[in-house]
Amino acid sequence: MKKGTKALITAGLITVMLCSCGKNESEKEAMTEKEKTEVTEGVNETDKNAAGDVTGIDKDSFAAGIKTEDETTTTPVEVTPEAQGGDGTETTPTVTEPEPTATPIIINDEIEERCPASISETRKGVTYRAYTHGTYYSETCGMERGYSILLPADYSTEKQYPVLYLLHGIFGNEYSFSQDASNKIKEIVGNMAADGYIEETIIVCPDMYATADPAQKPGFDGDSCLPYDNFINDLVNDLMPYIESEYSVLTGRENTYLAGFSMGGRETLFITLKKPELFGYVCAISAAPGIVATTDKFMTHPGSMEESEVKIAEDAIAPEVLILCCGSKDSVVGQYPKSYHEMLEANGTEHIWYEIPGADHDNNAIKSGLYNLFKQIANSKNKK
Ligand code: FER
Numbered sequence: 001m002k003k004g005t006k007a008l009i010t011a012g013l014i015t016v017m018l019c020s021c022g023k024n025e026s027e028k029e030a031m032t033e034k035e036k037t038e039v040t041e042g043v044n045e046t047d048k049n050a051a052g053d054v055t056g057i058d059k060d061s062f063a064a065g066i067k068t069e070d071e072t073t074t075t076p077v078e079v080t081p082e083a084q085g086g087d088g089t090e091t092t093p094t095v096t097e098p099e100p101t102a103t104p105i106i107i108n109d110e111i112e113e114r115c116p117a118s119i120s121e122t123r124k125g126v127t128y129r130a131y132t133h134g135t136y137y138s139e140t141c142g143m144e145r146g147y148s149i150l151l152p153a154d155y156s157t158e159k160q161y162p163v164l165y166l167l168h169g170i171f172g173n174e175y176s177f178s179q180d181a182s183n184k185i186k187e188i189v190g191n192m193a194a195d196g197y198i199e200e201t202i203i204v205c206p207d208m209y210a211t212a213d214p215a216q217k218p219g220f221d222g223d224s225c226l227p228y229d230n231f232i233n234d235l236v237n238d239l240m241p242y243i244e245s246e247y248s249v250l251t252g253r254e255n256t257y258l259a260g261f262s263m264g265g266r267e268t269l270f271i272t273l274k275k276p277e278l279f280g281y282v283c284a285i286s287a288a289p290g291i292v293a294t295t296d297k298f299m300t301h302p303g304s305m306e307e308s309e310v311k312i313a314e315d316a317i318a319p320e321v322l323i324l325c326c327g328s329k330d331s332v333v334g335q336y337p338k339s340y341h342e343m344l345e346a347n348g349t350e351h352i353w354y355e356i357p358g359a360d361h362d363n364n365a366i367k368s369g370l371y372n373l374f375k376q377i378a379n380s381k382n383k384k
Contacts, residue, residue, distance in 0.1 A: 062332070063172025064180045065261060065363035102195055107378045111323075111354045114364070115371035119191050120184040126194045127153040128186045131178035131205070136242035140234040141212045147239065148178040149247075150186060152193065152200035157248045162255035163202045164189075164373075165235065167264030170228075170288065171218055174207040183363045188370050197378040201257075204243055208264060210234040220299040225290060228263055229304060232271045236278065253280040253317070254381075259373055261285045261366050262333060269324070269340060273310065277317040281377050285369035286326045286361055289336040292343070296336070310340065311347030321376040322351040325369050327359025352376075 103118035122128070131148045138145045152161060166185070168176035177185055185203065193200045209218055211227035218224050244251055258279040260268035265287030272282050273291075289296050291310060293303030312318045324344070326337035341353035356368045 062262060062361075063169040064176040065169075065183055065361070065366045102191065104195075105197070105375070107197055107375060107382060109376065109379050111352060111372050112375070113354060113356050113368060115184075115188065115367040119371055120187050120367050121191075122187055123191060123194070126190050128190045129153045129155070131186075133174070133178075134246075136239060136246075138210070138234050138238040140230065140238050141210055143212070143214065145210075145234070145238075146174045146207055147243075148174045148205040149243075150178070150189070150203040150205075151247075152202065153190065154200075155202075155248070159200070160248050160250045161200055161202045162257065163204055163243060163247075163249050164257040164259060165240075166203055166205050167208050167231075167258075167260030167267050168205065169262035169264055170220075172264070173209065174205050177205045180363070183366050185366075185370060188367060188374065192371075192374050192378070198374050199381075201374075202243075202247060202249060204239070206231070206235065206239055208260075208267060222299070222302050225299075225301075228267055229270060231267055232274055235271065236275060240278075253278055253319070255280065257281040257373065257377070259283040259285065259370060260287075261369075262361065263288045265324075265337070266290055270304070272319060272322060273305070273312060276312045276319060279319050281321045281373060281380070282319045283323040283325070283369045283373040284337070284340070286330055286333050286365050287324065287337045287340055288333050289339075291340070294336075296334070307343050308347065310343035311349040314348070318350070320380050321373070322349070323369065323373060323376065324351060324353050325365065325372070326355060327361060327365040328355040328357050329359065330361045330365070332361035 102123065103116070105112075105116055105119065129151055131150050133146060133148050135144045135146050137143075155161070166177060168174075177183055189198075189201055189203060192198045208231045209227045210231040210233065216224065216227065218227070240256075243249060249255070256279050258268050258272060259282065260266075262285070265284040266289070268282060268284040269287050270291055272279060272284075290301035291303065291305055292301075292307050294301050312322075322344075324337055324341050326333065330337070338353070338355075341351070344351050345353075352372075354372075356365050359365045359368065
């Protein structure tokens with residue numbers, strides 16, 4: 001490859017990588033209270049370029065999945081919560097048109113490699129609530145930390161809901177998923193609940209970078225990755241108790257789900273291996289390397305476990321369902337997710353592994369993983 005071409009590609013990559021997902025602290029502070037509460041979707045071009053000039057890393061594509069061609073660009077039907085902060089105050093959603101007949105899906109334990117269009121599409125008859133933003137005090141980090149939350153459209157304190165904790169990729173934060181309308185998370189959970197396949201479910205999107213030092217920033221080196229592995233403490237000791245006290249949630253592993261993409265997939269698997277009794281349903285999508293020692297194109301990972309430890313002990317209470325998946329054309333994490341599958345298999349831990357044909361490190365993988373997680377939940381819970 002010519003030098004100039006290479007430089008051009010590098011510059012392009014840098015610009016893409018610095019997209020909106022990784023708003024830094026000063027940017028966050030500059031947001032108005034209204035902006036903080038009503039998390040808007042879509043990419044902010046100003047943030048993109050500012051970030052691009054500073055770090056030279058394509059944060060967006062890592063944090064929340066690269067948008068791909070087969071994804072639709074329809075605008076979601078939004079309910080704008082008037083006064084809904086992190087306290088779960090009720091709102092009155094407006095449902096507009098009669099519900100079209102959705103193409104039924106068959107609930108069984110089989111994996112469908114792609115999320116059906118009828119599940120990820122924006123339906124006129126289904127109301128989707130907007131994500132909101134809140135904060136909690138983290139003893140683990142010694143500071144107030146943010147999270148985005150997607151409540152069911154008709155959230156009511158009269159009811160209680162299961163909770164999915166959804167973890168972003170490297171360079172991401174609590175806005176990574178909520179600001180990317182093309183991941184269709186709202187549609188997938190909203191449609192599957194509207195169709196009656198799953199219970200209405202709360203989705204919590206934390207900031208997974210659990211550092212006690214506000215000056216510390218993520219990067220491709222061992223030290224700057226440590227806060228990601230520290231998130232287990234923040235999640236279990238700070239965020240989960242906070243969510244359980246502030247929102248009307250069902251508790252216990254049957255009602256507590258964990259999923260994540262890339263770096264979030266790695267931490268999803270890591271947390272599940274360490275605390276298997278806490279989560280009933282788990283999906284690690286395109287899990288990044290680093291749980292065990294390895295060197296990839298980005299960095300050398302010291303690893304925090306031996307390959308032989310990548311397992312759930314036979315006598316442990318394990319998730320009902322543990323899914324690992326990855327796009328067949330993943331250009332970022334490559335064969336690492338498959339290697340985790342192979343370790344789990346070698347170590348006798350029951351799990352589901354599949355590849356998403358044609359998907360890269362992108363939202364097609366995220367949509368597929370979340371759809372299959374909810375489908376497994378539907379199958380498992382209906383059976384009982
Ligand atoms: C790595 C490869 C990929 C890595 C992290 C990632 C920390 C994460 C990618 C993402 O979150 O999109 O070697 O090391």
